[in-house]
Each structure stands twice: as structure tokens, then as C-alpha cells.
Amino acid sequence: MSKQPALPLEAPPPAKPARVAPHNLEAEQALLGAILFDNETYNRITPNLQDRHFFDPVHGRIFAACAEIISAGELADGVTLKERFARDGGIKEIGGALYLMKLMEMAAPLTAQAQSYAELIYDLALRRELIRVGNVIADLAENPPDDHDAEDIIEEAERTLFTLAESGTSASGFSPFSKALATSIEVAAAAYESKSEVSGIATHFEDLDRMLGGMHPSDLVILAGRPSMGKTALATNIAFNIAKARLAFDRAPEDGKPVDKGGVVAFFSLEMSAEQLATRLLSDAAEIESDRIRRGKISKQEYERLADEAVNLQKLPLHIDETGAIGIAQLQARARRLQRTMGLDCIVVDYLQLVTSSSRKSDGRVQEVSEITQGLKALAKDLKVPVIALSQLSRQVETREDKRPQLSDLRESGSIEQDADVVLFVYRESYYLERAEPREGTDEHIAWMRQVDEVRNQAEVIIGKQRHGPIGKVKLFFDSRYTRFGNLSARS
Numbered sequence: 001m002s003k004q005p006a007l008p009l010e011a012p013p014p015a016k017p018a019r020v021a022p023h024n025l026e027a028e029q030a031l032l033g034a035i036l037f038d039n040e041t042y043n044r045i046t047p048n049l050q051d052r053h054f055f056d057p058v059h060g061r062i063f064a065a066c067a068e069i070i071s072a073g074e075l076a077d078g079v080t081l082k083e084r085f086a087r088d089g090g091i092k093e094i095g096g097a098l099y100l101m102k103l104m105e106m107a108a109p110l111t112a113q114a115q116s117y118a119e120l121i122y123d124l125a126l127r128r129e130l131i132r133v134g135n136v137i138a139d140l141a142e143n144p145p146d147d148h149d150a151e152d153i154i155e156e157a158e159r160t161l162f163t164l165a166e167s168g169t170s171a172s173g174f175s176p177f178s179k180a181l182a183t184s185i186e187v188a189a190a191a192y193e194s195k196s197e198v199s200g201i202a203t204h205f206e207d208l209d210r211m212l213g214g215m216h217p218s219d220l221v222i223l224a225g226r227p228s229m230g231k232t233a234l235a236t237n238i239a240f241n242i243a244k245a246r247l248a249f250d251r252a253p254e255d256g257k258p259v260d261k262g263g264v265v266a267f268f269s270l271e272m273s274a275e276q277l278a279t280r281l282l283s284d285a286a287e288i289e290s291d292r293i294r295r296g297k298i299s300k301q302e303y304e305r306l307a308d309e310a311v312n313l314q315k316l317p318l319h320i321d322e323t324g325a326i327g328i329a330q331l332q333a334r335a336r337r338l339q340r341t342m343g344l345d346c347i348v349v350d351y352l353q354l355v356t357s358s359s360r361k362s363d364g365r366v367q368e369v370s371e372i373t374q375g376l377k378a379l380a381k382d383l384k385v386p387v388i389a390l391s392q393l394s395r396q397v398e399t400r401e402d403k404r405p406q407l408s409d410l411r412e413s414g415s416i417e418q419d420a421d422v423v424l425f426v427y428r429e430s431y432y433l434e435r436a437e438p439r440e441g442t443d444e445h446i447a448w449m450r451q452v453d454e455v456r457n458q459a460e461v462i463i464g465k466q467r468h469g470p471i472g473k474v475k476l477f478f479d480s481r482y483t484r485f486g487n488l489s490a491r492s
Contacts, residue, residue, distance in 0.1 A: 023055035033103035045118035053125035204241035215386035225426035263345025270354035351390035370415035423465040
């Protein structure tokens with residue numbers, strides 16, 4: 001049998017022409033000419049535009065020179081720029097001073113459109129950056145570093161894209177006072193029309209809400225205390241109360257919605273695991289000691305009650321991130337992602353000193369904490385939610401006779417105190433009294449027992465700083481069996 005001839009190979013598709021990054025040289029020329037023709041044009045265009053946004057690097061250098069000269073109050077035109085660029089080979093290649101004069105001539109009638117040209121140049125620069133980021137992501141996905149998995153790459157991509165999306169918002173410049181005034185009146189009207197004294201998100205600790213007015217959007221709230229004072233318990237209780245109120249609001253019929261909407265809570269637990277936090281919440285809800293839950297020392301009826309409460313709390317809008325030593329950039333990216341996907345009304349960080357700085361410089365712990373607190377404050381403002389960050393106190397509290405904490409007791413207190421809108425201290429006198437028991441049978445022991453009984457289930461929340469209200473002290477009920485805080489006024 002004769003051998004069949006081989007089929008001709010399919011012709012390869014024509015090679016795609018190299019993709020040119022989006023740009024518009026005519027718009028760049030027109031804008032530069034308008035600025036050179038009338039320097040006041042520079043002050044009228046968007047402040048987001050910078051020299052790096054120009055596609056042609058020569059145009060970028062011209063824009064940077066104009067910006068520097070005009071900002072110094074001097075004239076920027078073809079003559080003054082000629083001397084500045086006398087030794088610039090790039091300018092010489094395109095015609096030197098003649099090119100600058102040509103820009104002025106061609107753009108003289110186009111000065112009114114300068115803002116449109118600036119916006120177009122900026123938009124094209126963002127599109128080029130998007131393409132670059134996309135290429136970097138594709139390269140990382142194909143050749144990931146040894147210590148990074150797909151989730152790390154996704155997280156970095158999210159952070160980079162969000163930074164790119166927000167690149168122009170921070171430089172928005174001045175806004176008219178009338179706009180700020182209108183927003184203030186809206187907030188005041190909402191508070192006036194509300195049936196509650198709380199204008200922010202209620203913590204459901206009545207006396208605390210009365211002093212603070214709730215947790216307000218954009219506020220950084222520092223909750224500090226010495227170990228074993230109960231700061232994690234209080235933060236967990238607040239988060240639980242807010243999420244539980246949102247669950248009740250969502251389940252209520254439309255004609256019977258409660259006033260308190262509660263909120264979706266993000267809880268960054270850098271010290272405790274998600275399981276430990278869940279056990280605490282179950283202990284609180286079912287009123288069964290958490291140590292007995294962990295050891296399995298519960299009755300059948302208690303187990304059934306525990307299971308029922310677990311079912312009730314399954315849909316609780318409380319999201320826990322248990323990543324240890326999370327970086328501030330990671331924390332911000334995850335909070336923003338949660339707000340986009342599930343909504344977000346409050347953030348809790350337990351605790352501040354365990355968050356790591358994104359800076360690789362070794363500038364000392366004070367500088368690192370300063371970057372973290374500034375990052376948390378910026379996050380609160382960007383997402384318009386309260387951020388509650390727990391903080392340790394220095395040991396100098398223990399050396400004083402009165403062990404109630406003060407602002408100076410905050411570790412790296414300068415930056416924390418400065419960036420915080422509210423500083424709360426948790427203090428339980430019973431903790432110190434129980435460790436100072438006199439010898440039994442003495443008059444001192446009888447007096448000590450009486451004093452311990454008076455403060456056994458009491459805790460104080462000291463408001464050491466509040467930008468929008470008074471400082472002072474609030475007493476709460478504390479039940480160590482369930483690590484639970486409550487309203488003291490509701491207790492007999």
C-alpha cells in the first residue's frame with residue numbers, strides 16, 4: 001500500500017502586533033502647552049496628576065519643571081525652561097527650545113480644555129498601571145515564590161488594586177464648608193430623631209453608651225488594661241452584642257424592626273484561636289462555665305442547651321480572623337474585602353502590640369506602633385466604621401498604690417494616645433484585693449473580706465480620653481464564671 005502523503009501543517013496564525021500601552025501624546029502636548037501659555041492653568045487642573053503619569057518621559061520632565069517653577073512663584077515658559085533643559089539630551093532630541101515654543105503656540109486656543117486633558121492623561125496612566133499589575137499577577141501565578149501560595153498572591157493583588165483605586169482619593173483637596181456642614185446637620189438630625197440616646201453603634205452597656213453615645217464611625221477606640229483585667233472579655237462582649245443586635249434586626253418583620261440595627265463585626269484575634277473565642281461566646285449564651293465546656297464536665301441538659309445556643313448563633317454576623325502576627329497592610333486588605341463582600345460596621349483588633357508593621361526598617365518599637373495606630377485610624381476613616389483596638393499597659397501600674405491606669409501607662413503611649421479618638425481602661429479592684437489577703441483571724445482580714453465582697457463582681461471602665469465628649473468612669477457588672485460583663489444597674 002502506498003504511503004499517504006503527510007497532511008500539511010496548519011499555517012500558524014499571523015503574529016499579533018505588539019500591544020502598545022494606552023496613551024495620548026497629543027493630549028500631553030496640549031496640556032503642557034496650555035500650562036506654558038498660562039501658568040495659572042497649572043493651579044486649575046486636577047492635583048492628582050503627577051509627572052510619572054505622562055507616557056513620554058520628556059513630557060513628564062517638562063511637567064515636573066513647570067510644577068517646581070510655578071510653585072516657587074516664578075514664571076514657567078519657553079525661555080525659563082530653556083536654561084533648565086540646556087543639558088537635557090531628551091529635550092534636544094525633540095527640538096529643544098523650539099519644541100517648547102511650538103507647544104505654547106499649538107495650545108494657546110486650548111487652555112479652556114486643560115482640565116479635560118489632565119483627566120485623560122491621568123486615566124490613561126491608571127490603565128497602563130492596571131496592565132502592569134495584571135502582568136505581574138500573571139507572572140506570580142506562573143512562577144510563585146517558594147514561600148507564597150495562591151491565597152498570598154490573591155491578597156497581594158487585592159491590596160495593590162485597592163491602592164491603585166484609592167490613589168486619587170487621598171489628594172482630594174479642599175471641600176467647601178457647606179458640604180461638611182450639611183453632613184454634620186444630617187448626623188445631628190439622625191441623632192435627634194432617634195428614640196435612643198445612642199447616635200453610634202450601641203455596645204449595650206447602658207452607662208457606657210450614655211457616656212460615649214455608642215461607637216462612632218471613623219473613630220479609633222483604644223481599650224487597654226493589665227493582664228487578667230478582662231479587656232479581651234469586654235471586647236468580645238461588645239462584638240457579640242453588636243452582632244447579636246444585627247441578627248435580631250435582620251430576623252424581625254419589616255413592621256417591627258428594632259431601633260438598634262447592630263452591625264457586622266470583624267474580629268482580628270491575634271492571641272486567641274477562633275475556637276477559644278467561640279467557646280467564650282457559647283459559655284456566655286448558655287451560661288455554662290467555659291472551663292467545664294473544654295473539659296467536657298457538663299450534664300446532658302447542659303449539653304443540649306449548648307447545642308441549642310450553637311444553632312441560634314450560627315448566623316451571627318461575626319467574622320473571626322485568627323492569623324497571628326498579622327501585618328497592618330494585610331489587616332487593612334482583609335477588612336476592606338469583608339466590607340465589599342459581606343458588609344462591615346465594626347472592627348475589633350486583639351491586640352495592638354501583636355500587629356506587625358509593614359515597614360522593613362528597624363526604627364524602634366515606638367515608630368512601629370505609631371505606623372500601626374496611624375494605619376488603624378486611616379482604616380476607620382476609609383471604611384467609616386469604628387475600630388476597637390486592645391492594648392497592653394506598662395508594668396509601672398503595679399508600682400503605684402492606686403493601680404487605676406492612666407494615659408501615661410499605655411505602652412508606646414505617645415502615638416497611641418495621639419491617634420486614638422477614645423481611650424478606655426478596664427480596671428477590676430477585686431483582682432488586686434484577692435491577691436493581698438491578710439492573715440486569717442485578724443481584724444485586717446475581717447475588713448478585707450468585707451471590702452472584697454463589696455467589689456467582687458464589679459469592674460470599672462475608665463474613659464481616659466474622648467474627643468467628642470466627657471471623660472469619667474463607668475461601673476459594670478463582671479461575672480468571672482462566664483468572663484462576661486453586664487450592666488451593673490440591672491443587677492440587684
